[in-house]
Amino acid sequence: MIRGQNWKLDFDRAFPPAKVVIQILNSNGMLIDEYSFKFDQKGKAK
Structure with a gap:
């Protein structure tokens, strides 16, 4: 888990295939967008 001031990056370690989730949060920590x-298997984004 990588966390910024108003965003959070989470990724599944099972690779491949892997899934990356980026969550955008507001100043209260509420989820705005995801x-x-x-x-x-070839590492291409879908």
């Missing part, structure tokens, strides 16, 4: 990326 982006999810999946990678196939």
Whole structure:
């Protein structure tokens, strides 16, 4: 888990395939938006 001032990056260690989730938080720590990326066996983002 990597955390910034208003964002959080979380990733699944099972690789491949891997899933990366980026969560955008407001100043109160409430979730505003979430982006999810999946990678196939060749490491290409889907």
